[in-house]
Amino acid sequence: MKVKVQKIDGKASGDIELNDAVFGLEPRADILHRVVTWQLENRRATARPTRERSDVARTGKKFGKQKGSGGARHGDRGAPIFIGGGKAHGARKRDFDQSLNKKIRALGLKMALSSKAKDGLVVVDNLTMKDAKTKALAATFGKNGWAGKVLVIDGESVDEGFKNAAGNLPGVNVLPAAGANVYDILKHDTLVLTKAAVEKLEARFNG
Numbered sequence: 001m002k003v004k005v006q007k008i009d010g011k012a013s014g015d016i017e018l019n020d021a022v023f024g025l026e027p028r029a030d031i032l033h034r035v036v037t038w039q040l041e042n043r044r045a046t047a048r049p050t051r052e053r054s055d056v057a058r059t060g061k062k063f064g065k066q067k068g069s070g071g072a073r074h075g076d077r078g079a080p081i082f083i084g085g086g087k088a089h090g091a092r093k094r095d096f097d098q099s100l101n102k103k104i105r106a107l108g109l110k111m112a113l114s115s116k117a118k119d120g121l122v123v124v125d126n127l128t129m130k131d132a133k134t135k136a137l138a139a140t141f142g143k144n145g146w147a148g149k150v151l152v153i154d155g156e157s158v159d160e161g162f163k164n165a166a167g168n169l170p171g172v173n174v175l176p177a178a179g180a181n182v183y184d185i186l187k188h189d190t191l192v193l194t195k196a197a198v199e200k201l202e203a204r205f206n207g
Contacts, residue, residue, distance in 0.1 A: 005123045010144045013125045019202045023117040035108030035182045038100040050090030112182040116191040132161030134168045148189035155196025
């Protein structure tokens with residue numbers, strides 16, 4: 001698949017051949033759903049449990065006589081009615097980690113890239129800017145027609161000037177190629193890849 005390459009200011013900069021095995025697949029909603037669900041579930045932290053009667057560090061010895069106190073009969077200080085006692089019917093520990101086959105995860109990323117290659121993919125030669133300022137970058141985005149949410153993926157590392165300039169633009173996110181993931185790609189309207197990012201992503205699957 002051949003696509004046009006442009007400079008960050010919108011000027012043409014030749015063509016690039018995209019690997020059909022990475023950018024030319026037919027997306028499947030079931031695969032993408034599985035990968036996105038796996039991603040979001042693994043972001044959730046473990047639900048912390050409360051300490052119940054058997055978990056608190058209180059004596060188990062009967063602390064008072066069975067009769068004669070004029071009060072209720074208690075067995076130990078770990079009962080929920082005492083300060084420092086265990087909580088009755090407390091929250092239980094829950095882990096949300098899911099496992100997903102590496103082949104499915106890789107296939108999901110390829111399909112996410114392929115869906116953007118059909119509509120919403122822009123390839124630029126690099127992210128170097130003469131005037132790496134937020135105002136100048138916002139004007140560049142408007143000139144290029146990159147509206148809505150924009151995800152920009154660079155190669156090994158993100159150009160520092162571009163990263164700083166994009167930091168205050170709402171809806172714009174910047175990632176290195178190693179951080180490319182299905183959820184972020186799909187939730188943005190436009191995907192901008194540098195030539196270095198394309199090389200990294202294709203090498204990631206061919207390796």
